[in-house]
Amino acid sequence: MASTEQQAAGSERADLDELVQGVRAGRPRSIGRVISMVENGAAELPALTALLAADTGQSYVVGITGAPGVGKSTTTAALVAALRDSGQRVGVLAVDPSSPFSGGALLGDRVRMQHHALDPSVYIRSMATRGHLGGLSVAAPAALRVFDAAGFDTVLVETVGVGQSEVEVAALADATLVLVAPGMGDGIQAAKAGILEIGDIFVVNKSDRDGAQPLIRELRNMIALGTRGPGEWQPPIVTTVANENRGIDELRQTIDTFRAAQQASGEHRRRRLGRARQEVEGLALGQLRAELRLSRSGLDELADRVRAGELDPYAAAAQLLARHG
Amino acid sequence: MASTEQQAAGSERADLDELVQGVRAGRPRSIGRVISMVENGAAELPALTALLAADTGQSYVVGITGAPGVGKSTTTAALVAALRDSGQRVGVLAVDPSSPFSGGALLGDRVRMQHHALDPSVYIRSMATRGHLGGLSVAAPAALRVFDAAGFDTVLVETVGVGQSEVEVAALADATLVLVAPGMGDGIQAAKAGILEIGDIFVVNKSDRDGAQPLIRELRNMIALGTRGPGEWQPPIVTTVANENRGIDELRQTIDTFRAAQQASGEHRRRRLGRARQEVEGLALGQLRAELRLSRSGLDELADRVRAGELDPYAAAAQLLARHG
Numbered sequence: 001m002a003s004t005e006q007q008a009a010g011s012e013r014a015d016l017d018e019l020v021q022g023v024r025a026g027r028p029r030s031i032g033r034v035i036s037m038v039e040n041g042a043a044e045l046p047a048l049t050a051l052l053a054a055d056t057g058q059s060y061v062v063g064i065t066g067a068p069g070v071g072k073s074t075t076t077a078a079l080v081a082a083l084r085d086s087g088q089r090v091g092v093l094a095v096d097p098s099s100p101f102s103g104g105a106l107l108g109d110r111v112r113m114q115h116h117a118l119d120p121s122v123y124i125r126s127m128a129t130r131g132h133l134g135g136l137s138v139a140a141p142a143a144l145r146v147f148d149a150a151g152f153d154t155v156l157v158e159t160v161g162v163g164q165s166e167v168e169v170a171a172l173a174d175a176t177l178v179l180v181a182p183g184m185g186d187g188i189q190a191a192k193a194g195i196l197e198i199g200d201i202f203v204v205n206k207s208d209r210d211g212a213q214p215l216i217r218e219l220r221n222m223i224a225l226g227t228r229g230p231g232e233w234q235p236p237i238v239t240t241v242a243n244e245n246r247g248i249d250e251l252r253q254t255i256d257t258f259r260a261a262q263q264a265s266g267e268h269r270r271r272r273l274g275r276a277r278q279e280v281e282g283l284a285l286g287q288l289r290a291e292l293r294l295s296r297s298g299l300d301e302l303a304d305r306v307r308a309g310e311l312d313p314y315a316a317a318a319q320l321l322a323r324h325g
Numbered sequence: 326m327a328s329t330e331q332q333a334a335g336s337e338r339a340d341l342d343e344l345v346q347g348v349r350a351g352r353p354r355s356i357g358r359v360i361s362m363v364e365n366g367a368a369e370l371p372a373l374t375a376l377l378a379a380d381t382g383q384s385y386v387v388g389i390t391g392a393p394g395v396g397k398s399t400t401t402a403a404l405v406a407a408l409r410d411s412g413q414r415v416g417v418l419a420v421d422p423s424s425p426f427s428g429g430a431l432l433g434d435r436v437r438m439q440h441h442a443l444d445p446s447v448y449i450r451s452m453a454t455r456g457h458l459g460g461l462s463v464a465a466p467a468a469l470r471v472f473d474a475a476g477f478d479t480v481l482v483e484t485v486g487v488g489q490s491e492v493e494v495a496a497l498a499d500a501t502l503v504l505v506a507p508g509m510g511d512g513i514q515a516a517k518a519g520i521l522e523i524g525d526i527f528v529v530n531k532s533d534r535d536g537a538q539p540l541i542r543e544l545r546n547m548i549a550l551g552t553r554g555p556g557e558w559q560p561p562i563v564t565t566v567a568n569e570n571r572g573i574d575e576l577r578q579t580i581d582t583f584r585a586a587q588q589a590s591g592e593h594r595r596r597r598l599g600r601a602r603q604e605v606e607g608l609a610l611g612q613l614r615a616e617l618r619l620s621r622s623g624l625d626e627l628a629d630r631v632r633a634g635e636l637d638p639y640a641a642a643a644q645l646l647a648r649h650g
Binding site: 045046049050053054056057067068141142269272273274275276277279280281283284285287288289292293299300302303304306307308309311312313314315316317318320321324 | 370371374375378379381382392393466467594597598599600601602604605606608609610612613614617618624625627628629631632633634636637638639640641642643645646
């Protein structure tokens with residue numbers, strides 16, 4: 001028995017080594033398998049992560065965010081082309097925190113992305129994080145680490161939806177683009193709700209449409225009213241018509257300028273530290289949550305007393321923690 | 326010193342008693358103060374919650390969700406009027422998980438709500454939960470408990486934004502309305518991304534517009550393809566033109582029908598148990614997170630080693646937990 005187990009463990013280890021080799025070589029199949037393992041919170045992740053750790057730290061992560069309809073996918077596809085033209089290998093991670101589906105369900109719709117589908121220097125992947133133990137703050141950096149180890153120079157992270165999750169994803173990016181477009185009643189309104197302050201670069205897409213100029217003025221005013229101090233990066237506004245490829249080169253150059261400024265000021269390093277902090281904390285809390293759930297019957301009994309009004313939730317939480325150890 | 330401290334503690338306790346009296350009497354000022362305490366995670370919350378616990382369990386909570394622009398605020402305002410006509414006291418809680426602002430910033434825009442602003446049987450409040458220690462899963466039930474203790478018959482919870490937070494809020498409601506509208510490119514697309522499965526009642530608002538019939542057909546097909554088994558509640562579709570008050574009475578009646586069915590099947594009780602479970606777990610995890618953050622320097626040091634690639638995040642999380650005890 002013991003020797004069979006040892007053999008099994010040995011062959012599992014060999015499988016992991018092969019996967020790691022595949023990721024390092026940038027093989028799409030290996031990358032895809034490991035990101036699926038991230039999604040599913042596979043038991044092998046800690047071992048895999050340890051094996052990949054030495055190859056990480058090189059990718060530049062650009063978050064792309066904005067309300068539905070502003071043209072995130074089109075802009076992402078155009079940026080991929082511009083980055084490819086400058087010789088980079090490019091990864092795209094589309095994060096959908098609310099969807100239980102994954103692995104291309106979303107990207108199936110993305111006609112513009114198909115242009116890049118046969119280019120071996122581009123890897124595109126959507127990821128669902130709903131139900132992931134540690135949530136987005138754990139799953140996204142883990143997936144980014146896979147792209148990083150696979151040697152992609154830039155990884156574009158596109159978020160789906162508006163809200164807390166976008167703010168979380170922005171915290172994981174080295175640079176965050178906030179996209180708005182004229183003619184969307186909720187463009188700036190959505191931006192107001194928290195995403196305005198996370199923008200390093202603002203992109204007014206569909207800038208050939210009516211309403212672009214007032215939108216740019218409104219954005220400029222809001223940026224001026226922001227909390228950024230003198231000496232800090234002042235977010236520029238880039239205008240694009242992504243589906244005609246207009247303004248995309250300027251956008252790519254603006255990202256380069258931002259990157260150089262952040263590296264010079266030390267802010268780049270501070271953000272990466274913040275990302276690591278969030279990930280470590282998320283993993284630790286995920287572990288604690290799993291332990292609390294193992295004592296499921298205890299939680300259920302306490303919750304039922306709270307439901308019935310016999311116990312207040314703070315007292316119940318204290319009892320749960322006391323039982324847990 | 327000791328007697329001064331005792332006096333201070335005594336006067337704090339007297340303040341809390343007065344607040345609790347105010348909430349029980351339905352005084353807007355007291356309700357507002359306690360909800361601000363919920364938002365800010367005030368130290369007095371456990372004591373307040375214990376004092377209010379006995380008065381809770383009576384309010385019916387209706388979640389109202391949908392993409393920006395479908396008419397959530399208008400529908401909410403119309404429902405408030407319909408519920409008032411049937412003699413109910415009504416609370417409205419607008420939850421914005423991504424905003425750091427609170428206390429009316431959002432509701433200031435809501436002209437339609439001003440109609441109810443002078444009615445003492447209606448209390449309207451927006452709440453930001455960003456930065457709240459336990460997040461939405463803790464703050465929302467705590468706020469709902471305040472409305473409950475204040476004797477509101479129905480509390481309408483309107484969410485802002487699309488995504489994970491809406492799913493979380495739905496988990497807290499006794500009944501969840503999912504709103505869609507024709508002419509929104511992302512109406513069903515947004516609904517697909519997780520919110521379709523949380524709808525107890527679907528509302529096609531702006532149903533006098535072009536595209537309403539195809540939208541209803543599409544919804545009906547998606548509901549039919551859903552995972553609900555025979556004997557389970559089959560979500561009905563109600564058509565409304567909320568800004569003309571059309572369909573609102575039917576919507577109110579559909580909510581009543583749903584409520585009766587859920588109470589008869591025991592599902593109502595199961596959901597409330599789930600809500601209590603989520604809250605207790607959220608409070609316990611919030612407490613653990615606070616403890617991890619107290620050992621801030623430990624987390625920072627580990628995170629910096631992860632950033633530098635010297636340590637993988639799983640190993641860092643394990644070390645953090647080991648230090649925490």
